[in-house]
Amino acid sequence: MAATPEPRTPRGRAGLEALLAAPERAVVALDFDGTLAPIVARPEDARAHPGAVAALARLAPRIGSVVVITGRPAEVAVRYGGFAGVPGLDRMTVLGHYGAERWEASTGTVSAPPLHPGVRAARDELPALLEGAGSGPAAADLAGVHVEDKGGRAVAVHTRRAARPQAAFDLLHAPLRELADRHGLHLEPGRMVLELRPPGMDKGIALAGYLRESGAGSVLYAGDDLGDLAAFDAVEELRGEGIAGLLVCSGSEEVAELAARADLVVDGPEGVVGLLDSLATALGA
Numbered sequence: 001m002a003a004t005p006e007p008r009t010p011r012g013r014a015g016l017e018a019l020l021a022a023p024e025r026a027v028v029a030l031d032f033d034g035t036l037a038p039i040v041a042r043p044e045d046a047r048a049h050p051g052a053v054a055a056l057a058r059l060a061p062r063i064g065s066v067v068v069i070t071g072r073p074a075e076v077a078v079r080y081g082g083f084a085g086v087p088g089l090d091r092m093t094v095l096g097h098y099g100a101e102r103w104e105a106s107t108g109t110v111s112a113p114p115l116h117p118g119v120r121a122a123r124d125e126l127p128a129l130l131e132g133a134g135s136g137p138a139a140a141d142l143a144g145v146h147v148e149d150k151g152g153r154a155v156a157v158h159t160r161r162a163a164r165p166q167a168a169f170d171l172l173h174a175p176l177r178e179l180a181d182r183h184g185l186h187l188e189p190g191r192m193v194l195e196l197r198p199p200g201m202d203k204g205i206a207l208a209g210y211l212r213e214s215g216a217g218s219v220l221y222a223g224d225d226l227g228d229l230a231a232f233d234a235v236e237e238l239r240g241e242g243i244a245g246l247l248v249c250s251g252s253e254e255v256a257e258l259a260a261r262a263d264l265v266v267d268g269p270e271g272v273v274g275l276l277d278s279l280a281t282a283l284g285a
């Protein structure tokens, strides 16, 4: 088993030291897609890395708690992650839809706010918007763009399977922002995805709330995408309040912003699982 990698920043090293010194007050918070689950072409094919559940199950009993904070519906992340009914993960929490939904392993239930009417209205306009944006020479760029309806709570336009994914993303950014604005929604850009979702919640708000309610003394947050920057902001802010933090980037060639701010960059979900395993070992698992 590899040793725990050393963070490259003093604050990251302090975060890791605090986690190891008082693990009962440590929270390990993780994004799902791109962090626990390798990125794949079709969102419905995503599954947790084969070693993820075992590593989490070794680590979780030795620390305060494990929470997954994801743009996915909570129930989908639990299913794709294989988190339910796993010995060791009986205190796990999954915050779905950027924190709007909550699943608790202890009860197996999901709590969720009412649907935002703008999501359905925006979704109904998407076919015409995509057809309009893809007329003329842009048609070839948009071929393969697909829409993910997230249970009426959000809608995501994916460009990963388009003929030219980045060109399609760039082409759709402005019209989708206009659509989101018109329906009182937030536009969340991610890895070859533009998501329209209700405003008022993000991973930073979700993480800060969770850390306060659990009385955390330290936090490790690992993410890979732009939606995780809000959680990075929250950790940096909470450091000022005495909660030690370790920011981990699940590295990829698609997103540079997180790596630039992280205390530790690991090699995608494989690297995240290795890190979780090494922490479990360091804590005597």
Ligand SMILES: O=P(O)(O)OC[C@H]1O[C@H](O[C@H]2O[C@H](CO)[C@@H](O)[C@H](O)[C@H]2O)[C@H](O)[C@@H](O)[C@@H]1O
Pocket: 031, 032, 033, 034, 038, 039, 040, 041, 042, 043, 044, 046, 069, 070, 071, 072, 148, 150, 156, 158, 160, 190, 191, 192, 193, 195, 225, 227
């Ligand atoms: O917060 P996350 O757990 O990172 O979820 C964010 C979005 O992830 C999913 O899309 C991403 O993963 C897909 C499967 O690997 C990939 O095909 C896509 O290109 C990625 O952007 C998910 O489909 C979205 O609904 C989430 O919002």
